[in-house]
Amino acid sequence: MKEPQVYLVGAGPGDPDLLTVKAQRLIMGAQTIVYDRLISKDILKLVPASCSQIYVGKSTNRHTLPQEEINKLLLNLAKSGQIVVRLKGGDPGIFGRVGEEADALALHNIPYEIVPGITAAQASASALGIALTHRDYAPKLTLISGHRMQNQPFALDESELIDPNQTLVIYMGVSTAEKLSTQLLEVGRDSDTPVALIERVSSPEQRVFLTTLDDLADTIERHQIKPPALIIVSKVIATCSRYSFESDVADIAAKKYG
Amino acid sequence: MDYLPIFLRLTDEPALVVGGGSVAARKVSLLQQANARVTVVSPELEDSLAQLKTNNEINHIQGQYQDDMVRQYRLVIAATDDAKVNQAVYEQAKAFNIPVNVVDQPALCSFIMPSIVDRSPVVLAISTGGSSPVLARMIRSRLEALIPASYGRLAALAQKYRSAIKVKFENVEHRRKFWESALEGKVSELVLSGRDKEAERVLQAAINNSDETILDEKGEVYLVGAGPGDPDLLTFRALRLMQRADVVLYDRLVSDEIVAMVRRDAEKIYVGKEKSNHAVPQRDINKLLVRLAQEGKRVLRLKGGDPFIFGRGGEEIKDLFHEGISFQVVPGVTAAAGCAAYAGIPLTHREFSQSVSFVTGHLKDGTFNLNWSLLSQPNQTVVIYMGLTGLEIISQKLIEHGVSHDMPAALIQQGTTRNQRVITATLSTLHNKVKAEDVVAPTLVIIGEVVTLQDQLKWFDPDESSGIAIGNALG
Numbered sequence: 001m002k003e004p005q006v007y008l009v010g011a012g013p014g015d016p017d018l019l020t021v022k023a024q025r026l027i028m029g030a031q032t033i034v035y036d037r038l039i040s041k042d043i044l045k046l047v048p049a050s051c052s053q054i055y056v057g058k059s060t061n062r063h064t065l066p067q068e069e070i071n072k073l074l075l076n077l078a079k080s081g082q083i084v085v086r087l088k089g090g091d092p093g094i095f096g097r098v099g100e101e102a103d104a105l106a107l108h109n110i111p112y113e114i115v116p117g118i119t120a121a122q123a124s125a126s127a128l129g130i131a132l133t134h135r136d137y138a139p140k141l142t143l144i145s146g147h148r149m150q151n152q153p154f155a156l157d158e159s160e161l162i163d164p165n166q167t168l169v170i171y172m173g174v175s176t177a178e179k180l181s182t183q184l185l186e187v188g189r190d191s192d193t194p195v196a197l198i199e200r201v202s203s204p205e206q207r208v209f210l211t212t213l214d215d216l217a218d219t220i221e222r223h224q225i226k227p228p229a230l231i232i233v234s235k236v237i238a239t240c241s242r243y244s245f246e247s248d249v250a251d252i253a254a255k256k257y258g
Numbered sequence: 259m260d261y262l263p264i265f266l267r268l269t270d271e272p273a274l275v276v277g278g279g280s281v282a283a284r285k286v287s288l289l290q291q292a293n294a295r296v297t298v299v300s301p302e303l304e305d306s307l308a309q310l311k312t313n314n315e316i317n318h319i320q321g322q323y324q325d326d327m328v329r330q331y332r333l334v335i336a337a338t339d340d341a342k343v344n345q346a347v348y349e350q351a352k353a354f355n356i357p358v359n360v361v362d363q364p365a366l367c368s369f370i371m372p373s374i375v376d377r378s379p380v381v382l383a384i385s386t387g388g389s390s391p392v393l394a395r396m397i398r399s400r401l402e403a404l405i406p407a408s409y410g411r412l413a414a415l416a417q418k419y420r421s422a423i424k425v426k427f428e429n430v431e432h433r434r435k436f437w438e439s440a441l442e443g444k445v446s447e448l449v450l451s452g453r454d455k456e457a458e459r460v461l462q463a464a465i466n467n468s469d470e471t472i473l474d475e476k477g478e479v480y481l482v483g484a485g486p487g488d489p490d491l492l493t494f495r496a497l498r499l500m501q502r503a504d505v506v507l508y509d510r511l512v513s514d515e516i517v518a519m520v521r522r523d524a525e526k527i528y529v530g531k532e533k534s535n536h537a538v539p540q541r542d543i544n545k546l547l548v549r550l551a552q553e554g555k556r557v558l559r560l561k562g563g564d565p566f567i568f569g570r571g572g573e574e575i576k577d578l579f580h581e582g583i584s585f586q587v588v589p590g591v592t593a594a595a596g597c598a599a600y601a602g603i604p605l606t607h608r609e610f611s612q613s614v615s616f617v618t619g620h621l622k623d624g625t626f627n628l629n630w631s632l633l634s635q636p637n638q639t640v641v642i643y644m645g646l647t648g649l650e651i652i653s654q655k656l657i658e659h660g661v662s663h664d665m666p667a668a669l670i671q672q673g674t675t676r677n678q679r680v681i682t683a684t685l686s687t688l689h690n691k692v693k694a695e696d697v698v699a700p701t702l703v704i705i706g707e708v709v710t711l712q713d714q715l716k717w718f719d720p721d722e723s724s725g726i727a728i729g730n731a732l733g
Binding site for chain 2: 042050098113166
């Protein structure tokens with residue numbers, strides 16, 4: 001029986017306190033760590049001094065390494081006998097492209113494991129006291145990626161957005177937020193639907209904002225909100241908003257849906 | 259003791275690293291964390307060092323090491339694969355009384371580099387004197403697990419109020435008591451859960467009231483996600499709160515293994531929910547949480563998966579909020595992520611699924627208030643929590659609303675545990691296939707094209723004696 005050589009590991013939202021026991025153990029036993037922009041400094045501090053660290057994210061003189069190159073890198077490292085930990089922000093199966101990396105490894109008979117992590121939506125919800133599901137207001141939780149709105153073939157399907165009885169969480173959605181709110185309003189969502197914005201969740205620099213659908217783009221502009229940030233659109237925010245926010249929006253939202 | 263442990267102040271001091279490879283790069287990074295001004299001498303630089311050079315974060319002398327180069331530096335590290343250069347660096351540094359370390363050559367070191375647990379300003383250094391780096395790593399790993407990541411911020415907060423507290427509590431004994439209460443009690447817990455501002459307010463209030471015990475009086479509630487089943491998937495925050503609790507309320511979805519990890523003398527209350535037969539009704543659980551906290555207890559509400567994804571955590575904190583009881587919510591790996599990872603099914607995928615929806619298989623009043631047509635979209639994954647009993651109706655409804663009857667679907671039993679089983683079929687056949695097997699809750703159903711990847715990507719097979727992964731090429 002062969003031991004795993006590559007671990008595709010969810011590092012959670014950034015706070016090392018929210019790493020799983022398994023993830024931490026694997027990081028500390030790795031010979032090579034492959035990581036990208038979403039991995040926090042605090043988590044990288046756990047990497048043993050003897051372990052090589054390979055950054056595959058964006059830097060000043062390079063774009064993010066293309067996925068095919070990352071797959072090749074993992075293969076080559078594994079073939080050279082290294083124990084490799086591929087660290088991914090959040091959960092590897094949720095917008096983490098774990099399928100493509102695992103596929104490349106499986107095709108070459110490289111034993112691997114996939115380790116789930118806390119996804120950003122959960123960390124944001126916990127930090128704000130916002131339940132992601134609610135028996136009446138949100139029996140459904142949908143996670144979508146804002147990147148899709150940039151290229152036509154992946155444009156958001158109206159049906160994904162129209163259901164008012166769901167919590168909608170948009171990952172990587174800051175740059176396309178205006179399109180999102182326009183689209184949501186077009187399909188008939190209320191303009192005062194509460195929206196929460198969470199920038200750099202679970203880091204000491206975390207910032208949170210509460211707004212409404214029609215004020216979403218302005219809020220981003222006004223507060224200069226930058227990626228990584230998460231957008232949560234949900235009536236449930238109203239029931240919880242007064243725990244975390246002191247604002248008129250919270251009061252209005254609470255009156256309407258709370 | 260062969261080496262004296264000391265902490266060296268290197269801020270703005272010149273340090274020299276001889277060598278430009280990946281080992282040198284790691285040493286450079288360490289020196290930079292200590293704010294040293296780093297010079298690298300080497301004919302070539304590997305990528306990350308070249309990047310630092312471009313950003314003017316290091317000084318680079320391009321070329322071979324020359325005699326007496328070490329001279330104007332406070333600290334020298336050699337990381338080359340040239341034995342002659344290493345020897346020369348060592349001897350010349352020694353001659354000038356400059357501390358020197360040649361990587362992996364204890365005989366050529368006047369100081370050695372410890373393993374580090376960094377919670378700046380708290381820093382732990384571990385050395386086995388070169389006798390066993392593996393042992394050092396094991397010790398470090400234990401300490402990393404033992405010391406919360408946010409101890410650094412806690413120490414910084416303590417530093418900030420140190421003199422104020424010294425003034426306020428002149429009596430040494432009172433001062434000690436105050437610090438113990440702050441660093442073990444509420445202030446510490448607030449910092450550890452990321453609520454630094456609140457921690458500071460509590461600390462300030464306690465200082466103002468000259469009260470050395472006020473910090474730890476009131477009860478509080480921790481709503482904690484215990485993850486999908488494998489105790490290895492607990493977070494460190496969850497583990498810590500499990501050790502802090504006076505009383506724990508848990509339900510059916512939390513495994514015995516995990517309950518056994520809660521502080522041994524904590525009172526344990528089972529409030530488990532059987533489907534359609536709630537052992538303790540939700541509103542009684544809410545009331546119980548409030549009452550126990552009001553009695554001054556630290557109450558741990560342990561939930562399978564994540565408290566805010568079909569965990570009814572929202573209802574529980576509502577009461578706590580209205581009663582003014584302090585609480586914190588700790589996310590856990592949700593069943594969808596855990597089961598999908600251990601089954602080898604990516605929930606999203608560039609080709610097959612650009613979004614994922616979570617719904618639950620049983621809702622209040624025994625009916626589904628789901629909008630079927632909105633669930634029946636191509637290019638998305640649908641995950642049904644607790645989907646076993648409703649599976650037949652759900653499949654039927656989805657097919658009625660246009661989902662292809664041969665849409666791939668999987669049921670995962672007790673995902674991530676030794677009892678994990680994965681049954682794959684299509685939307686129209688899954689129900690009967692599951693019926694034929696003896697399936698035990700909890701279960702999770704995944705519907706979508708991504709399920710086809712399972713055959714290729716599965717790696718966890720608990721039937722194999724050790725549960726070790728095998729990436730299987732083409733079955």
